[in-house]
Amino acid sequence: MDHYDIVVIGSGPAGRRAAVQAAKLGRSVLVVENRLRLGGVSVHTGTIPSKTLRETVLNLSGWRERGFYGLAYRVKKEIEGKDLGSRLRKTLDYEIEVLEHQFARNGVRTFGGMARFLDTNRISVTDPDGEEHVFSFDYGVIAVGTTPYRPANIPFNDRSVVDSDSLVFEPRVPKSLTVVGAGVIGIEYATIFSALDVPVTIIEPKDTILDFIDREIIEEFTHELRQRGVTLRLGAKVDQVELDSVGWPIAILADGRRIRSDMLLYAAGRSGATANLGLENAGITPQDRGRLKVDPATFQTNVRNIYAAGDVIGFPSLASTSMEQGRIAALHACGAAMHPAPEFFPYGIYAVPEISTVGLTEQQVRTQGIPYESGVARFRETSRGHIMGLQSGMMKMMFSLEDRKLLGVHIVGEGATELIHIGQAVLNLGGTLDYFVENAFNYPTLAEAYKIAALDAWNRMPRQTTPLAAALP
Template sequence: MDISAGWDLVVIGSGPAGEAAAMQAAKKDLRVAIVEDQKAMGGNCTHWGTIPSKALRHQVRQVIRTQRNPLLRGIINPRDVRWQDLIRRTREVIDSQVQVRTDFYIRNRVTIFAGRGRIANPHEVQVDDVEGRTHLLETKNILIATGSRPYHPADVDFDHPRVYDSDTILTMNHTPRHIIIYGAGVIGSEYACIFTGLGIRVDLVNSRDHLLDFLDTEISDALSYHLRDQGCTIRQGEEYKSVVADEDGVTLELHSGKKLRADALLWCNGRSGNTGNMGLEMVGLEPNNRGQLAVNERYQTEVENIYAVGDVVGWPSLASASYDQGRFCAAAIAGDEIKQVKDVPTGIYTIPGISSVGQTEQELTEAKIPYEVGQAFFRNLARAQITGERVGMLKILFHRETLAILGIHCFGYQAMEIVHVGQAIMRQPGEHNTLEYFIDTTFNYPTMAEAYRVAAINGINRIQR
């Protein structure tokens, strides 16, 4: 056994949370090691989650845009696009990301241990590498940033070649004509858009009564409409009873008595933290039934020198938030002020995309806050007309009396980029975070950001009549 002593921080997991923590700790002059059990750096985000799914979405959007362009229509048929070809291009993006991320560790002199990390005691992490060697890392602090994996109910056979989860769908070697997606959360909705964009018939089964019910209702309804318009069948308020797979396809039986038959099934119903078989019992830590660990405002577990960030602590389970959690946690370990992730924007990479920050109309109504709405419909914007991306809208929710911005909700082309303009203004102090900023500021024309001026004027007109 190789014993390596003198570490200030050992990070287990190299996803966004682990990477950010390692980089921040290194910049604070801490001696840092990172442990990763995959063949390359980047964690689940790079290899199975955010990067591949967004790369797939981009390619499908390109196909859709080509079909909509009068000059290019007919050059490509979405039904002729093979899933394997999309995955091949996605692998190129993943490889590029791995190289970028690996360079970060080299430049910041963070030592990488490739292998499975296991906590031996509060100050030791055992790493068993792929060559059969064992390393014992003696450290002052341990950070768990092992991410999450798709939740697997025991009565579904995920070993069957026609049953997939959001990880294994990237290994599918055929292009189905019809697919069932069970679970209409963020991941399920994103993949529903990807498959419908390829002309594949989709049954999207939602256990709730509304699609993505944490969103502003108007935005959620807009997504439902456009999914259906693209040929997706959404089945609300349904629970599965059984999954039966055979050589020709998969049958999903629902408690309502319905039976759905398709070429393949994609299971997108929840995720579990990757906290199994890593020695938590050796230090008295017990995750909840979804594999998640409880932490305080410093991202500290019940064991004083063991921390956790990212998907293993639950909400918000977003790569962007995980990155900040990692930075803030490492800074606190180094003695800096304690910071918490807040005002996290929602980014949902459906087609069209959705992004929001702040409160929804439902929340403001329940809190009895007097608000008004400013709207800009993309079909009226010159930039959207030029690009052909006319579907969508920007909503600004603001206080009727103070004009303070309370919420930004965007559905459509570049929604995930547009929202940050509103987010920046919402974070300004005092009178600087009001609707008047958008009215008094000159925006480039024609741009999508101009929607803020249009929405602000629309909103101010509502209260000045």
Template sequence: MAGDGKYDVIVIGSGPGGYVACLRAAELGLRAACVEKSDRVGGACLNVGCIPSKALLESSRYYTLARKRFQEHGIVLDDQVLDLPVMMARKSEVVRGLVENVRKLLENAGVALIRGTARLAGEHRVEVTRDGEKTMLEADAVVLATGGEPVPVPSLPFDGCRIVSSTEALDFDRVPEHLAVVGGGTIGLELGSVWSRLGARVTVIEMMPGIAAVADGQVSRTLERLLGRQGLEFRLRTKVTGAEVTDEQVVLTLDADGKEDRIACDRVLVAVGRKPFTGGLGLEALGIGTDPRTGHVLVDERYRTGVASIYAVGDLVPGPMLAHKASAEGIAAVECIAGLPGEVNYDTIPSVIYTSPEVAGVGLTEEQARERGLSFVAGSCPFTGSARARCIGDTDGFVKVIAHGRTGRLLGVHIIGPEASELIGECAGALERNATAEEFARVVRAHPTLSEAVRDAALIVQSSRKRG
């Protein structure tokens, strides 16, 4: 097996936490190896998560625009035919190209890519198994970056056909007539949107009183209303208590505030969250602790486990399960291994839901600021007032800026609307610099652009503070 020997760092997993950690190690002059059990690098995010879902979201958005919006622009198409196999092939090609890019990045950086399943065999040893052959590797430090896996629901066991995880929902061979989505979080809303746009009836079943629980409350309520207008049906404060599966359909038994109901559908997507994937790593044998409730690997501020030479990042450790959070932690962990002050500012990590409209946020929500007892001022600017939004015909949503009432320092920015995923970047940068609402508003944006709505929301906050 290629790559036998001694390394400075061995990283287990080639997802966004793992491969980025390897690249940073190479930049710092460390001899690095990446162990990956799959034939393809990139982890779940690249192969069966973030990237294929965004490719389908984009394709389905174009399909919706062609059917419902092109005529507004004087573009008349006689036929709008969905060729699902072509759409799926494009998605696969996007993934294939990015997988190859990651492989080349590792190769060009001099990182040894070792194929096989890894198990910790000691404080500095990793056993790799492939096709029955075992190879022992050694390193001064090991970084665990094995990512996460879908959380199952006891009443809805995955069968890969009728009751599926997000992985199978990315590869349906036909548009479901009725898709039930269990879970109103990011994954459920994004994939529900894909299949709704392509013609499926979609019912989202959520135990909580609202969808997108991590979002600002005003944003969450607005998203529910706008997605409902697009045709998604929401069954809130509802849980699934049972399922009857036949060759043709699934009949779900629901409990809504003690009232039983049943709905029939032909596919069920279970998207209630993800959990750390630690199976087979050998954590217990080395005494590496995990949270008994969540399964997260316990680490200190330097991402070290209870074994000083073994580190963990990404979905394995507490915090939002986001690819960019994993990458930041991978870099920080390797910097700590190299003796540098690696760290991650968790207060400025943005999150995005790629529905239409998009949702993006960074920093504190209004609810969180209130829970902490902070003095704050919040200001919102609707996209209906944006010249650019009117030009592109996408005026749903708003920008909300939250600032400290006394100092004016930005506490959070939350956006629902066009290109929210791109707009949130400058907002995260402003929070990282501890900018005030006034400083943020003074930045000159080009006209006409959507970013002017961000400026205007900051101006509203600043005006409110002066009046207060």
């Protein structure tokens, strides 16, 4: 029986970062992955495939050039599933190659198979041939990610009724699409296919979408979706889904409405991939939908030597935060020094258009009773926006009236997930409105929106005036 200092179950963002961090600290590390290749959900069915699909669609459809050449402009007239799949496979191969090289360079051993805890210091791994292998360890990190939630009343067939996994496994361009669930995944895929001029209907039981995003940004976002012909059915619950005589899915709503489309994507939630881990043998009990509860500072479970990180522990379920969680778990397990986590981290939603946000929303500022002022910049107000032919996109910034400190930055539009990092740096360093007003930005860039929004806020902020007589020598 081989023994390791640290065994990591899962090779997604949290698992890979935990493994590499532990290896750099001189620990022996084993990564167990139940897929045929490394990468976890992020590489195979989640982050990388969805973002690759998005980029492929924007390129082939000519989406970014339509501001100049009109709505009918296309780079490729007939876009098919094989066009989407070709670039997807190339990207995945490259990502896996980089990961394998990273593990090899750091001396991390990998093993393919399904892991199951035998107790708090041993796991059994069943390889693809059915042979069982037992490994012992001092510390374990659970980074298995999540799987799409598949309720029994949805007739999944992975062709016309799909989840986010089967959608990217063999992508095709449907004649029309219904998306059940207006969370991040549902919104991303709905807008990606809308960019291909596929008629899209989004069904969401709540009256709002993406509640953790500033409401003004969501209003701008939904306005653009409606302009593009996306149908939003908010406050509508799907009772069941059935297939018609030609195999097209029909979503039957609680109020009796029936929505028929060529494809239905069910994206209403995910579950932690913990069902077959034998957690009971280690004394760990999953929470709702297989999620694991951890100490938010160390990512330890209720078992001292077993940690969990990434999507399996729940919100925020971002690849970026998952990496940091895995790294912190490894540092704590190795007894290494840990710096405090930054107070604010960015969210990125790779919809069309992108949404990104960092810091407090206007709703949170009001709830906390902070006196504030906000400023807005439209991308079309920047020279770079004109050059790019942008018709939409905006940035919103909020500042405290008491000390002028930045409170939050919220962006919807082209490049939002890249632009947000300027605001992230200023926010975490305690910067103020003066940074944006007094510093020069490259011209022409979309980043100029920071200065425009800051000046917009400054124009509304109260001024302290000095009587003329007092100002004279």
